[in-house]
Amino acid sequence: MDRFIKIYSWLVRGIIALILLQTLFFKFSAAPESVFIFSSLGIEPWGRIATGLIELIASLLLFIPATIVWGALLAAGTMLGAILSHLAILGIEVQEDGGLLFSYACLVFILSLTILWIKKEDLKTYLNRIKSLFQ
Numbered sequence: 001m002d003r004f005i006k007i008y009s010w011l012v013r014g015i016i017a018l019i020l021l022q023t024l025f026f027k028f029s030a031a032p033e034s035v036f037i038f039s040s041l042g043i044e045p046w047g048r049i050a051t052g053l054i055e056l057i058a059s060l061l062l063f064i065p066a067t068i069v070w071g072a073l074l075a076a077g078t079m080l081g082a083i084l085s086h087l088a089i090l091g092i093e094v095q096e097d098g099g100l101l102f103s104y105a106c107l108v109f110i111l112s113l114t115i116l117w118i119k120k121e122d123l124k125t126y127l128n129r130i131k132s133l134f135q
Helices: 003-028 032-040 046-061 065-090 100-118 120-133
Strands: none
Touching: 003 032, 003 046, 003 065, 003 100, 032 046, 032 065, 046 065, 065 100, 065 120, 100 120
16 A cells, blocks of 8 residues: 555544544433434434444544454444434434534545445455355
């Protein structure tokens, strides 16, 4: 991986982790906005806490070289769930946030896919290992 890609990868992973860890505070502190969101989805409080734990794990995995792909997959999957929740149930704007949470979910999803593209050879290796387990 050339120097630019390495720096870019660190920057992207840092942005993902920063967003996930920042929103984690609101989930773990039972901020009214988080409670509202997960109540609207019918999964309060366990969904809020579980999502927070998943986001924490994803953030940590993004900075361990052997687990970057797993962190990006976990972040992308979690954000896909958030995006679909916004589109199907919550709406783009939640409690007059101007669509900020939806925008964060989209940004983290896109940046996670970017990491998966950068680490596509590792991803292929992992997928082939998983595939071989079922053969």
